[in-house]
Amino acid sequence: MSKFQGKAQITDEGIKKHFKSTEPYKAIFEYVWNGFDAKASNVHINIIRNDFGGLATISIIDDGDGIDLENRCNSFEKFNESHKKHDDDLHGSHGRGRLAFHRLAKDAIWFTKWNNQNAKICISDDAISHYVGDFIDESSQCENLKRLKSGTCVILNSIYPKIAFPSDQVFIENLQKEFSWFLIINPQKKLFLEDKEIPILDHETVGREVEIDDIEFKITAIRWHDKLSHEKSCNYLLDVNNKIIFKELSKANNKIDFHTSCYAQSEWNDTYNKDELEIDPQAESQQKILKKVTSEMSLLLKEIYEEYLREYVDAKIEDYDKQGYFPSYDGYDHSYALWRKENTKEAFKSIYLADPKVFSKLALKPLKIIIRMLDKLLVSKENDAIFDVLNDVLDLNDLQVDLLAKQLKSTTLESIISTIETLQKRELAISKLKELMDNHYKIVLETPDLQKIIEANTWLFGPQYEILGAEEDSFSKIARNLRTEIPGIDNVGIDDLESDDQTEIDIEGLNRQVDLFLARKKYTFDASGKPIYKCIIVEIKKPSLALNKKHLTQLNDYAEIISKHPSFNSGKLIFELILIGRKISKDDFYIKSQLENNKSKGELGLVLHTEKIKCYVKDWYTIFDEFDLSNKFLLDNLKSQYEDLSEESKVSLVGDLQGQKAS
Numbered sequence: 001m002s003k004f005q006g007k008a009q010i011t012d013e014g015i016k017k018h019f020k021s022t023e024p025y026k027a028i029f030e031y032v033w034n035g036f037d038a039k040a041s042n043v044h045i046n047i048i049r050n051d052f053g054g055l056a057t058i059s060i061i062d063d064g065d066g067i068d069l070e071n072r073c074n075s076f077e078k079f080n081e082s083h084k085k086h087d088d089d090l091h092g093s094h095g096r097g098r099l100a101f102h103r104l105a106k107d108a109i110w111f112t113k114w115n116n117q118n119a120k121i122c123i124s125d126d127a128i129s130h131y132v133g134d135f136i137d138e139s140s141q142c143e144n145l146k147r148l149k150s151g152t153c154v155i156l157n158s159i160y161p162k163i164a165f166p167s168d169q170v171f172i173e174n175l176q177k178e179f180s181w182f183l184i185i186n187p188q189k190k191l192f193l194e195d196k197e198i199p200i201l202d203h204e205t206v207g208r209e210v211e212i213d214d215i216e217f218k219i220t221a222i223r224w225h226d227k228l229s230h231e232k233s234c235n236y237l238l239d240v241n242n243k244i245i246f247k248e249l250s251k252a253n254n255k256i257d258f259h260t261s262c263y264a265q266s267e268w269n270d271t272y273n274k275d276e277l278e279i280d281p282q283a284e285s286q287q288k289i290l291k292k293v294t295s296e297m298s299l300l301l302k303e304i305y306e307e308y309l310r311e312y313v314d315a316k317i318e319d320y321d322k323q324g325y326f327p328s329y330d331g332y333d334h335s336y337a338l339w340r341k342e343n344t345k346e347a348f349k350s351i352y353l354a355d356p357k358v359f360s361k362l363a364l365k366p367l368k369i370i371i372r373m374l375d376k377l378l379v380s381k382e383n384d385a386i387f388d389v390l391n392d393v394l395d396l397n398d399l400q401v402d403l404l405a406k407q408l409k410s411t412t413l414e415s416i417i418s419t420i421e422t423l424q425k426r427e428l429a430i431s432k433l434k435e436l437m438d439n440h441y442k443i444v445l446e447t448p449d450l451q452k453i454i455e456a457n458t459w460l461f462g463p464q465y466e467i468l469g470a471e472e473d474s475f476s477k478i479a480r481n482l483r484t485e486i487p488g489i490d491n492v493g494i495d496d497l498e499s500d501d502q503t504e505i506d507i508e509g510l511n512r513q514v515d516l517f518l519a520r521k522k523y524t525f526d527a528s529g530k531p532i533y534k535c536i537i538v539e540i541k542k543p544s545l546a547l548n549k550k551h552l553t554q555l556n557d558y559a560e561i562i563s564k565h566p567s568f569n570s571g572k573l574i575f576e577l578i579l580i581g582r583k584i585s586k587d588d589f590y591i592k593s594q595l596e597n598n599k600s601k602g603e604l605g606l607v608l609h610t611e612k613i614k615c616y617v618k619d620w621y622t623i624f625d626e627f628d629l630s631n632k633f634l635l636d637n638l639k640s641q642y643e644d645l646s647e648e649s650k651v652s653l654v655g656d657l658q659g660q661k662a663s
Helices: 012-018 024-037 072-077 097-103 168-185 267-271 281-322 334-354 364-378 385-393 398-439 446-456 473-483 507-511 549-564 590-597 620-630 632-638 650-659
Strands: 003-007 042-049 055-062 105-114 117-124 130-135 151-159 190-193 203-212 215-224 234-238 244-249 259-265 516-525 531-540 573-581 606-609 613-619
Touching: 003 072, 024 042, 024 055, 024 097, 024 151, 024 168, 097 105, 097 117, 168 190, 168 215, 168 259, 203 281, 215 267, 215 281, 234 281, 259 281, 281 334, 281 516, 334 364, 334 620, 398 620, 446 516, 446 531, 473 516, 473 531, 473 549, 531 549, 549 573, 549 590, 549 606, 549 613, 573 620, 590 606, 590 613, 613 620
Parallel strands: 042 190, 234 259, 531 573, 573 613
Antiparallel strands: 003 130, 042 055, 055 151, 105 117, 105 151, 117 130, 203 215, 215 259, 234 244, 516 531, 606 613
């Protein structure tokens, strides 16, 4: 073994000044990046805690190339001028990241294996600009590296006891924000915390293939549900190895909670040389193609933003409604009040979409004033004044103002027409479903009868369920498997039938039927406008059963199982569980008392409410009456005439309801 040592080209005080504002736990990020920069496929973070729950040791192990022991000056002596600094694909903090450990610990030890050489390098907080090292035998190498051909293991010892280190969940979320972009374009690379792979941050991906000057490009846009910790929204060119060869800020920056990464892949990218002189004809041709590529990326991001903004604004408006920002319309007929509110919402939405920044940071009182004044103007003879105000205030060009004016002028008429059409379709659907429940409930099957009806008419459960997207396989599968853990969930006994039906309905036949079960995960926004997932689970009991205490207990058991399941611990998930039956048993006390206890919450059918989970019990006849009462004014004035349905067969009614989506 032989020793070596050296000194960084900066003082101890200068080093510590650089890291003064760095959060201690983020020092670990530097060593993860160093591992990936060294071409590691896998990086493992291990945290060992002491008997009191504090930090004892932190280690970061990678299977990269290791530290170049023949050029230690590049790795340990330069500061802010690393050999990596001109490479867009590398993240090491220009030669200073290795010294970030002093924010967490007193000592750092590097074990490395490079080019069949083994070494150990030490740095201490009290002399942070100095390093000392030894070339060591394989037998003295760190255990984590002995099985690897090359790599590095950094061990942080003597962790400062007063360090505020985040919980594992928060730490994982921060790792996601830091490394998701890198991991998503390098799917062969993995990051682990205690052998648990760090998942990619929640996102949506949209791809497109374009042809530019006879060259094929594949463009991929990623919209992140949370902001990445170190990157603004950028456009990238990737070479054949997914290495970044060009990046620039995209036009998606400074949008409201809109965070993106967009990259283009092509064989042409491998020929791109950003260092060529602009006067070179080859460079001029490359710049023209690059400009067209980035223009295509901007167009794709613009489309994604417009769709996102509509979802965002819809969620914000519904939140404003829940918080009472819109008028209450006390004293007006319910149906007129409902139309008036929707009309105001649509007009407000048009303005919000035209210039989102107007409302994004507006305080509560002026926001309420604007909404309520808009409501008054829309039904007054002075509604044209809206356009004069918008033209003076909003940051819009002439074309945008003209488009907004047309949207606002058509809002009232369109909302009236669409309201009437939708109401008529839903009224007919209610009539047919009621006929099924009145006269065919003993023979209606959950699958396939009710399932397709529900999927075509989810508005039956309330406006918040009007659109439940396609089934998301992984969530639905977990939810369905958890359901099987509830004792007796599929068993039917004589007590589940009303006394009038106990001699007419075949219990054995019912036990061969499966209750209808739907599980969906819906992307939405919380009260503060942050993106979340709402998980909706609907359990529909056979129409021949009457809901009772047993069924409510099963619903509560299901909520408890979900709350304890590790896959559903994320702070970005909320749940709504809905139990639906033809009717609540006339002898039941338990469900009725829970409904009464939660009546003050103002939500129909609410029986349980926790921070993350709401449970509802609804019967079909209450759902029917709620529709009639909510729309009584318009229904009475429409006076829709429908044929007598009493002679319709079950098959005919089910077919109509499954084929007609009363949206």
